[in-house]
Amino acid sequence: MAYQRVNFAVLGSVQVFLEGAPIHLRGKPRAVLATLLLNANTVISRDGLVAALWDEPPTTAVANIQTHVWQLRRAIPGGDQIVRTEGSGYLLRAEPDQLDALIFSDVAREGRLAVQRGELTVAERAFGRAVALWRGRPAEDLVLGEVLTPRIAELEEELYQARSDWIDVRLALGQHDQLIGELRKIADAHPLRERLWGQLMLALHRAGRRGEALDAYRRVRTVLVEELGVEPGEDLRRLHANLLADQPSAPSAPAPATAQHEPAEPDTTTTWHHICQLPADLADFVGRSAELTTITTVLRGRDPAVSAPVIVALSGAPGLGKSTLAIHLAHLLRPAFPDGQLYVRLGAASPAPRDPWRILGELLRALGVDGNAIPDTLEERATLYRSRLADREILIILDDAAEEAQVSPLLPGTARGAVLVTSRAQLALPGAQAILLDVPDDDDAVELLERVAGQARVRAEPTAAASILRACGRLPLAIRIAGARLSARPAWPLSDLAARLEDTRRRLDELALGQQTVRANFAVSYDALTDVARRMFRLLGLCGLESVPEWAAAALLGESREVTDRALETLVVAGLVNGPEACAAGGLRYRLHDLLRAFAREQAEAEESEARRRAILLGLVRESLDRVAAAVTDLPLPCAPTPGAGESRPTAGRGDSEWLMEERGNMVAVVELAAALDRPALACELAYHLTAYLRIHGFFDQATRIHDAVIAAATRLEHTPSILTTRLMRADLMVERGMFGDALPEFASLLELFERRGDRHSAAYALSGLGICRHMSADFEEALDRTTEAVDRFEELGDHGGLLSTLIHLTSIHLELGHHDQAAEVCHRGLELARGCRTAYPRAILLRALGITHYSKGEVPEAIRRYEESLELSRRHGYPIITTMTERRLGEALGAVGRFDEAVRTLTRCQRSFARFGDMYGESLTAYALGEVAFRRRRSPEALRHLTHALDVLGVKEMQHWRARVLREIGRVHADLGDPDAAAAAWNEALAIFHSFDSAEAAEVSAFLDTLRQMPAG
Structure with a gap:
């Protein structure tokens, strides 16, 4: 495939171009892009993105960020290479000529270098090109969090400096007449900028307008005295004196005020003995x-x-x-x-x-x-x-x-x-x-590297410098050693050292210069520990977790909680471990600096045998599996048979979503650890239980990550059952994300494989998934056949979980086909089966489906009652996605009975929730419902606005059946507004889509068009 050039612009409205053609982004993915562009080639943590997008983040903010990043990558060709995951954050990689903010910095730098060489004409052109890149305030078309205000202010300060330097050059070239109007405008906008006023005074004087120049000084002095209570600076006063003497000098910017961190030096005339x-x-x-x-x-x-x-x-x-x-x-x-x-x-x-x-x-x-x-x-x-x-x-x-x-x-x-x-x-x-004391912040770390290695070198390779600092974990000792190595080799590119430090196994070897080494510094503290504390430290590094809770430390050490606590306390006192931090779900957790973790792992590999290390890590994996399996007892399991490893111990009691929320990142890492230990069956079983939580709470990126890890390990070891089970979970995740086109061939392939292997149980899940995909592609008869077959097979196998899940899908298909009585019958059957279910999830969905059935039959009050029952369950048990989906249906029903204000409030809240989840399909359906409510209220222009938004969010490729329905309603609104041409255009497009699916809804649209044709002209 030929390389396609993507360019970005952030100095004004946020823009993306593919080979010069604009790429349109909407909503939060666009805000994510703006945040990454404002910090291009710098890693932004997920927390940083959350703060940039929301002043008051929702509880699902991190999951939403993951979804928005996925949408962004999908929208931009080569998005996976441009927007990269780096640790727990993201980095947008932009070349110097790919982003206007980077181009601006480079061109402004060219201008300053030209000034130093005395090439004023070249400098004037460079500064002009740099300033022309600005189309307004950075990311001015988006509302971003206050956390980005300093970065935007920094960019605007760079613009001011470049513009001021440009003005100096133009004054030196004798362009004073052309500058006066521009300088007046800028000085009025920035009345406290003394350098601008000095340039204006000089331009006026050179233009023979000495009186106006002196008046400008009086104006700026008045502003400074009244606003700040200070007189103009020395440079401005000197220029004023020269003007009075009719001898103006070249303008110079007032020296910037710098923060006084140091106390005043002592009076050297005072004698004191000390x-x-x-x-x-x-x-x-x-x-x-x-x-x-x-x-x-x-x-x-x-x-x-x-x-x-x-x-x-x-x-x-x-x-x-x-x-x-x-x-x-x-x-x-x-x-x-x-x-x-x-x-x-x-x-x-x-x-x-x-x-x-x-x-x-x-x-x-x-x-x-x-x-x-x-x-x-x-x-x-x-x-x-x-x-x-x-x-x-x-x-x-x-x-x-x-x-x-x-x-x-x-x-x-x-x-x-x-x-x-x-x-x-x-x-x-x-x-x-x-x-x-903690590690310094990013700015201080960069400045330290600049001081030791040389500012020009570091600023010439910002990406490599950021990589070096990341590898050093911003530890000052490591930064000084890295900087000293660079200083000793002036011709050595920073990128070479950065590449060496990328290898975590050799990182401590590279962070050494003569007798000064990071490793030796750590070893002093390690050698002073007790035997049990040394072993605890080694194992904390061996497991590789960023933060280690007490229970995991105990599982690694294989000792009692008391012995583990004493060892951890010793490490904290020795400064080798940070903590303890209180866990929201109870207990304590501890953290190691990245370099200390690398050192600890070295000690583990040197002092623990390979067999012992493997046994320790497998113990952690099994303990994690037991805890995750216990934590998801209230959640619906993935749409796949339980893996056959059988390593988790049966548990009783309620689940613990709060614990899983806190340990989610660790558990993802433990799945990958099990895969790395060549235990695909164990990894698959842990991934199966963890997916139950990740799926229902919308952490789709992490679910995909663990599935990929299991499949890679199972493929390497040719463990086919783990491969197929994980592929089944992954295909179900595609359905959850609305990726029906990708899921359909995967389910078809899996069904063939399971049937060939004689695995009727797994085949039943593949049949169910295939039915969903056929349903969403509007092939309702095929969907009904596949789903009914899956229902029969789950009944035969006695799998109540699979049966319940498939009955929910069967209800939706009957509703699409207009089989209202059959849909209600399936709902009641499912509700009876759900009475003995360990989770309220299927009951909440079935009550919602029953409400839809009543609504479709015109029994709206009964539909509202069922929706409210469903909402009570989903809110009480913490199912945020189901809650929002049901509220959308409730808003639709409230509008149908004339409770318009309640309907609008409910649907508006739903629309915001769907946007937070990154669920564009849900957002589109909610806009459709708002359009229906507005049309019922005879507010056709408002209805058209909502329906057009629904069409925009839905896109032109996905969910064609729903696209046709939205077009049908848009046609009705245009007809009501007296615009038959627009109505006919919308209905003809809807009719073509309905005919392509052989949908019964085509007849309704045909009738609309016939009525339109019979209307008298005009």
Whole structure:
């Protein structure tokens, strides 16, 4: 296939072009695209997308995001390559010439380089091309969450800078006359931008309009004084003075105000005696502004009424830069502690942490105590130390502390001193302010890499730089090592290092430079652990889960909950594990940094035999299977026979959807783990139970992911039963997603395979699925035959779950064929069968179907009653998709009995819900129902608007039978509006579709057309 060029535009309305032709996107998929375009070539987490799309996200937001991304990929040729899944987020990959925002940045950069070379004409053209790319505010045609406001403001600031640079160039080229009008307009729109006013003043003066130039200065000064209470900046004042002297200089932008993170330097004329033991500060220190502010506030905000010293305990995992932060902060705070700064490295990261007795001896000598006067005992030394520090404003840095007992003797006794302790462990020091350090944010991580490796190199390869930072997990130590390796090899492309770091097995090998390695830094803490804590750490890395709940940790360790808890607590105290975090469904969970997880896995592979590792992981898989099987007891199982592995233990009691919601990501990973362990039958059984939850809650991407993993493993090992069962589940998922064209040949193929193997049970499910697909393609007689055959076979096999599911489908087919009595009979039969069912799901659907039956027979009040019974069940048991589908039917019925306001409220709520689910079919049917209600109220223009929207959402290829019905109603509305030509066009198109299906509804449309032809002209 020839390569097709896709281009994007976000500087204004959001646009997509395929070889120059527009691709039209609607709704949330378009908002997802806008968010990704605004952050092109950068990974956006699912949470970030949720925040961008909704200020108040629905509970199904993550599932909706997955659906919207799927729709986006389907709409754009090559969408799977353009919009990629990266970990738990998404990345839109755009080439520099593929997106207007990237083109703008590149062309503006060309302009600035041309200025540096003195090529002003070239610069003028470049800046002009860059500014011309802007058609309005970024993504101006969409309502996006406030989380994107900073990014949009950043782009607009880049536009302002480029436009200002362009104006400077044009002024230098003598274009002052042409610029005056443009500058007045921009300055009025941005009255606080002093650089713009300076350019306007210069242009006016050069045009011989000196009085207007001076008036412009008076205007900007008035605005600044009244709005901000400040005088114009030095540059503007100097230009004004030159204008008064009739000697204007070239304009220059006022220097930007920068945040003052550091306290003012001390007055060097003041003499004060102090001791300073601080190591040198890092010249390339970046970020940590929040921590700097917090710790500075605590250490400088000593309360005179409090007699105890101020203590801050800074803790965190190895490699986070705790020591660097403490030293940098101590240098900043020197003026606040004029008596001095003591610094002691306590050596927790060494094989033998330092003895406080020896440390006190060193400190006392530093404080002027003669060596002969230093006492022998620890207690006496601590007493003398406190007396020397009494009432002195001194800051003490105790770096890399091992435990509380090592720190306590080194604390001062009076309030004027302050102490900053760093430790990998979370120390419990009385009265201390505990601060837990985490990895820096994305911007700080990028800046750190730029400082070490070189800003130009990093900015020249932003995608590779992002990949390096992702591999480093934003750990400062790892970033510094990666940056130092790049710095040592100036010609080495960042993409080469990024490619090396992609290999997780070799990542720690690459993050090493001389004696400085991430691995060695981690090993110090690991070696200091107890045996059981070391083993717990190894196994946490072995399982590969991003977050590990208590029950999973216990399953891995194979010990009691008490032993497991103590081991986890030891790891938390050592700074090797983050947590604990409270689980919404109860219990606690723990997390490892990505690099620590890689290190832990290395230790597991080195210290645990392969057979032992396999047994441990299979134990986790089986424990997960038991828990998932127990959690889905209230949910309908997938439309496939239960897999025959039989490894899950039977359970009793109610299901636990809340637990599954929280552990969903882990359970998907465990299915993939079982597949990787070459246990396809076990993986298939776990996937079967997990699919029950994923399917009903709309997590279709994850369901597809586990099905693909099982099929790949089963194919590799030629385990045919697992392949066929999983294909059956996957085909059923296609039906749930409305992919009937894809599902039909898959069900047909599976039916042939099952019949050939003599597997009548699985064949019954394939028959049922085939019936659904025939139904949705309007082949109702074939659908009836297949579904009836499936019903008979499920009865013969005694499979009540399969029978109930198929009876629900049979009801729908009878309704399409106008067999209202048969449909009602099937509903009652199903409801009787559902009495003994473990889940309320089929009863909720059958009550809804019974309501549809009554509605079709004109028994609307009884239909409303049945819908309300169905809603009570689906709301109580948490079936959001079924709830919305039933509310749509209820809104339709309310409109039919003249309860129009209730109907509109109900249907409007449904339309929003379907949009959140990413269910375009449901959204279209709801718009159709709203059109019906509006037509009943004699509001034809409103009805036409809703019906046209229904047609747009439905599209031109899918669900042709429903498309014809919408066209039929559109024709009726046009006829009511007195537009016979439009009515005839809609009805003729509907008639052609109905005839293609040999539908009885063609006769009704033919009658409409006959009536239209008999109407008098005009």
